[in-house]
Every structure is written in structure tokens, then in C-alpha cells.
Amino acid sequence: VAGAHDRDGVDWLTAAQQREWKSLMALLIALPAALDAQLKRDAGVNLFEYHVLAALSEAPGRALPMSELAALSRGSMSRLSHAVSRLEGVGWVERRGCAGAGRRIEAHLTAAGWRKIQEVAPDHVREARRLVIDVLAPEQLRALGATARDVVGVADPGIADTLHRDLAGG
Amino acid sequence: VAGAHDRDGVDWLTAAQQREWKSLMALLIALPAALDAQLKRDAGVNLFEYHVLAALSEAPGRALPMSELAALSRGSMSRLSHAVSRLEGVGWVERRGCAGAGRRIEAHLTAAGWRKIQEVAPDHVREARRLVIDVLAPEQLRALGATARDVVGVADPGIADTLHRDLAGG
DNA sequence: TAAGATTGACCGATCAATCTTT
DNA sequence: AAAGATTGATCGGTCAATCTTA
Numbered sequence A, B: 001v002a003g004a005h006d007r008d009g010v011d012w013l014t015a016a017q018q019r020e021w022k023s024l025m026a027l028l029i030a031l032p033a034a035l036d037a038q039l040k041r042d043a044g045v046n047l048f049e050y051h052v053l054a055a056l057s058e059a060p061g062r063a064l065p066m067s068e069l070a071a072l073s074r075g076s077m078s079r080l081s082h083a084v085s086r087l088e089g090v091g092w093v094e095r096r097g098c099a100g101a102g103r104r105i106e107a108h109l110t111a112a113g114w115r116k117i118q119e120v121a122p123d124h125v126r127e128a129r130r131l132v133i134d135v136l137a138p139e140q141l142r143a144l145g146a147t148a149r150d151v152v153g154v155a156d157p158g159i160a161d162t163l164h165r166d167l168a169g170g
Numbered sequence C: 001t002a003a004g005a006t007t008g009a010c011c012g013a014t015c016a017a018t019c020t021t022t
Numbered sequence D: 001a002a003a004g005a006t007t008g009a010t011c012g013g014t015c016a017a018t019c020t021t022a
Helices: A015-043 A047-058 A066-072 A077-089 A111-133 A138-155 A157-167 B015-043 B047-058 B066-072 B077-089 B111-133 B138-155 B157-167
Strands: A063-065 A093-097 A105-109 B063-065 B093-097 B105-109
Touching (some): A015 A111, A015 B111, A047 A063, A047 A066, A047 A077, A047 A105, A047 A111, A063 A066, A066 A077, A066 A105, A105 A111, B047 B066, B047 B077, B047 B105, B063 B066, B077 B093
Antiparallel strands (some): A093 A105
């Protein structure tokens, strides 16, 4: 039973738990790889860069301070800074100083960047449907989302916070 | 409703679907990062290298041909080859020619590698429990595993095959 | 020649150190 | 000094090319 310890004091997984764990590990490998591959092939961006463009496209004024953008796209400041440099290089994003107190730099989507995300989003949504949304029964999808939120709450409270704020419509 | 198309012919996600999708994306970022961080901190290996050592430790004779090991640890041959080179460098794995027809190289766990995985596994299992297994109700975990298998089946049939064989006790 | 395996160049991410502004 | 942001070294992974053996 759960909570049992062997003589080393280790609470090993049961056979059933191992089964579900291995299935989850397979998902963690296969799904991001498939999404990345589609975006890279059809759009020349990776999944993180797509999230950056998508977050900007939904923001008021199509602009966000770097630190908020990092939280929304679930990456470190460093990762974001490198990514924005790349996106700036191809003309989809620009950096500029920003007015608000304390904050210094905001990234904003250029006209070309707006066109790019409009062009790329439909394919990405199609892939999301093909791999997940249309594969699962509605109740199964609902349960998956709820379970994901439970796990993220423990694995990374910071991401969980940003997610909840985003889902609430912040 | 699902299946509806706007005038661009795109079947966008509903608000509810977007909610679950974003939750899943957050999981895909947060969970591997947390598992990786624990292993890197406490054991000096990443999640993929851990899977390599774990797969070898469960194999008969603690050895596997490179191609089978790649499938079991869910990586490309190239990724595995680089990883095994690293693990060889620290003395946990060795390469050697192998007898069976057609096959050429097998990786096997050294005595030091065996000790290493024995030492590291309990912490990894503890983390798996803390982040997932003990967070979810048994039925929720079961559903997560089943859903993961459904998605993997579409996203990567090759990984799905290996997973099913592994779960059947191959 | 096809499958198994390796290699090296390149790219993207992390980490620690640094710069900048309040 | 603290928060926001950037930088550069380094590491790990991918990709395409190559080598090897049945």
C-alpha cells in the first residue's frame, strides 16, 4: 500500500503507479517534441518563441515588459532575452524603453510580427487539436487540465500563479 | 461548438479548451524542469541520463544494445551516443561489442554505475511522489496515465509502441 | 545497400557574472 | 542595494554527414 517502506526506508512505486508514471514521462517527451517539430518545420520558430509572440499578440498594445513576458511565456529572463534578440533579428519584435515606474524595457510586436503570428497560429491550433484536443473526450480533457494545474501548483508555484492570473483573464 | 470554422476556415479553440491547453503547456514546462533540477542538484545527472542508467539497471545482464536503449530511454541514437560518451567518461557505463546477429555495440552498467543508480533512485522516487503521485487521487493518476497513453499514441507511435511493450513487461 | 552507430558543426538554454536604473 | 535586464561561457541536443558491418 501507499506509504509502505522497505527496509531501506524507501517508499517505492507500486507496479500500477510505475505504469502511470512511465506513461506520463513518455508524454513529457513526445508532446513537446511534436509541437516543436511542427512549428520549426512550418514556421521557423520553436515552441518558446511561439509562446512569446502569442503572449505579445494578446497583450494590450501588443507590448509587455520583459519580466511579465518571461512569466507569461514560462521562461527565465535570460532565456527570454536571448529569444527576443533572435526575434528582433528577424524583425518580428522590437525593444523599447517604457513609461511605467521601475520598469525599464518592454518588447513589442512589429507589424511583421503580427502578420507572422496570424499566419502561424492556425497551423499550431490544428496540431493542438490533432494531438490532444480532438483525441480526448471532453471530460477527459477537463480532467487533464485540472490534474495539470494540481501538479504545476506543487512543481512550480510561480508558474501556477501566472497561469491562474492568465486563466482568470488578467 | 467543436468543428465550427470561422470565415478563415480555422477551427479555433473554445475558451474552455484554451484553459485546459494552457494548463497542459504549463505542466510540460514545469514538471520536466523540476525533475531535472532535483537530479542535477543531488546526483549530477539530467533526466535523460537517469533514464539511461535506469533502463540499463533493469535489463538482463545490465546491458542493452544501443538502439534498444535509445528506444527505452526515448531519445535519438545521436542523443544516446553523446550521453553514453558522457556516462562512460565518469565510469558508470561501458561500451562493448555484442554477440547477437546484426547488432554491433551494447552499453552495460559498470559496478560504479550500479551503485550510482541505487544511490540516486530513492531521491528521484521521492520527488516523483512529491510532485505527482502523492498529489493526485488514485483515480486521477489512473486517468492521467490513460490520457497520456492516448496522446502519445498520436504524437509519436514509435514511443507508444516501446511504452506498451515496456508496460507489458518486455 | 541498409541498419546500427558515431561524429562534428551548429543552435538554443542555463548559469553566474555584470550592467543599469530607481 | 535591489530589481530588471543583458551578456558570455559552457553544456546538452539536433541535424546532416560519415563510418562500419552484416
